[in-house]
Amino acid sequence: MWVWIIGCKKNYLRSLIILLFIFILSCSKKTLSLYHRSQFLMGTVVEIKIVCDDETIAGEAIDQAFTKMREIERIMSAKDPKSMVSRINNESALHEIVIPPSLVEVIDTCLSYSADTEGAFDISIGSITKLWDFHQETPILPSEESVRLARKRVNYKWIELDKEKSSLSLKREGMSLDLGAVAKGYSIDQAACVLKRFGISAGIINAGGDLMLFGQKPGNGPWNIGIQHPRKKNSLIENLRITDKAIVTSGDYERYFIINNKRYHHILDPGTGWPAWGCQSVSIIAPSAMIADIIATAVFVLGPEKGMKYIERSSLIEGMIIDSAGKKYYSTGWKQDAAFQNLRE
Ligand code: ADP
Ligand code: MG
DSSP, rough: OOHHHHHHHHHHHHHHHHHHHHHHHHHHHHOOEEEEEEEEETTTTEEEEEEEEOHHHHHHHHHHHHHHHHHHHHOSSSTTTTTTHHHHHHHOOOSEEOOOOHHHHHHHHHHHHHHHHSSSOOOOGHHHTTTOOOSSSSSOOOOOOHHHHHHHHHHHGEEEEEEETTTEESTTOOOOOOOTTTTHHHHHHHHHHHHHHTTOOOEEETTTEEEEESSOOTTTEEEEEEEESSSSSOOOOEEEEOEEEEEEEEEESEEEEEEEEEEEEEBBBBSSSOOOSSEEEEEESSSSHHHHHHHHHHHHHHHHHHHHHHHHHHHHHHEEEEEEEEEOOOOOOOOOOOOOTTOOO
């Protein structure tokens, strides 16, 4: 009898201690919250959203990520006359210029994709992009002659990059680099690295619809995202659940004007010097936002048939193409890979 009572008391006491321990633990365990901030960067609104259990760390991590993006913009923007790319465009025709490691990395990657896409992607497109202004009230088409002349200065093979010396020179007078099709993707990747260095294990970086998603959203599960309909404003054409991937879209509906029922937009075919006409939009899913950014532009230029063949060459890349008639094409894995958990079905 006594033994039973003592045993009972012992059990009671043990339970009480365990309960007290759990209570103390639960008091000290911080709850996960979603923190987000936006800034205007690279010509678009960039939103960083992260899951964190500490407001101070979250704020610092987001600040540092934005600082990194701004730093990259200062190096890579062709519109900022003080940027490194502007310096290259002004000074490096026919002589060498030393460039920072980030530029070596980006230009080296671009050159390999130019070779791989037979020049559909070409960062030496600058002399042609300069002829277009999509912000003016009354749009003006560049003349055939100006496009023809500018096209003579476009060829990625004339960009000479020396990785050992971290230097670059442009081999033709009047050549101009434009990293508009890759800088956003690169800066998204770099911002994600900064967040991860702060120990952030889940978040989204959204630069005007170009996204990097990692970890799980609060309450678990992948993030839900939507892809803009290329012809219906504020309407989505696709919903996806996705994580630990980047998804980037190149479309003809952000920067464009229409003259005589023809849509002139900012994704140019280096072969003709005029906008690429085969697609309305291309979305690419890839492990890196820089690669997704490059391939989205390249596939847009290649057009639906060649573009889809290009996407299908790599098991790490998936894509959705909307052709000029509005027809949708999906790569095999876009529909089948369970990791993408496409909600359409
Ligand atoms: P967005 O700027 O809407 O994200 P893209 O990633 O497709 O779209 O980039 C388009 C920009 O890339 C253009 O504004 C121009 O600066 C540049 N560009 C246009 N055509 C090409 C091309 N064929 N190859 C490389 N860059 C290009
Ligand atoms: Mg791009």
